[in-house]
Amino acid sequence: MVSIAIKWLIFGLLTCVGFSRPLRLGNSRPLAMGINRNNMYFNRLQKELMYFRQNPPPNCRLEVFGSRNDIWIITMTGVPDTIYAGEKYRLKILFPREYPLKPPIMYFLQPAPVHPHVYSNGDICMSSLGSEYLPTASVTSFVLSIISMLSTAKEKRLPMDNHLHAELPPGSADARYLYHDDKC
Numbered sequence: 666m667v668s669i670a671i672k673w674l675i676f677g678l679l680t681c682v683g684f685s686r687p688l689r690l691g692n693s694r695p696l697a698m699g700i701n702r703n704n705m706y707f708n709r710l711q712k713e714l715m716y717f718r719q720n721p722p723p724n725c726r727l728e729v730f731g732s733r734n735d736i737w738i739i740t741m742t743g744v745p746d747t748i749y750a751g752e753k754y755r756l757k758i759l760f761p762r763e764y765p766l767k768p769p770i771m772y773f774l775q776p777a778p779v780h781p782h783v784y785s786n787g788d789i790c791m792s793s794l795g796s797e798y799l800p801t802a803s804v805t806s807f808v809l810s811i812i813s814m815l816s817t818a819k820e821k822r823l824p825m826d827n828h829l830h831a832e833l834p835p836g837s838a839d840a841r842y843l844y845h846d847d848k849c
Contacts, residue, residue: 772835
């Protein structure tokens with residue numbers, strides 16, 4: 666019989682080399698934590714969804730893509746007394762399986778707002794969704810940041826490097842290297 670300590674040692678070694686599905690030794694319980702990661706993902710997503718529905722940011726309406734709780738569409742209406750006042754934009758949010766360890770993918774559907782930190786393909790240049798992402802941040806906080814970003818804009822213009830980014834599909838993994846500054 667294999668001792669618990671040896672099982673955890675094997676689990677540690679296997680997870681270091683990339684195994685994430687449950688592994689078993691003999692008729693024992695699963696060694697890997699893939700099931701727990703899925704539970705963490707599901708629980709966090711449910712909490713985020715419930716909180717957003719109960720406390721939507723101002724001028725935002727949430728739609729969930731059918732029965733898929735991992736795809737959200739948020740319709741945002743521009744805040745009064747801003748250059749986007751009354752304009753409607755749709756923000757798509759995709760939650761990767763690794764959420765909250767990896768950030769959600771967020772981009773505007775067309776037509777995207779013309780803004781110095783929004784590319785014409787809809788991608789948003791926001792450090793909290795990239796290099797400065799924190800797993801403790803909520804979707805509501807990201808949406809509030811985007812509302813603030815749009816509300817404080819003084820002029821409608823595209824990012825200076827939009828031509829490098831515009832042809833990529835929104836949410837492209839390679840796009841993170843093309844942003845025009847590291848603190849956007």
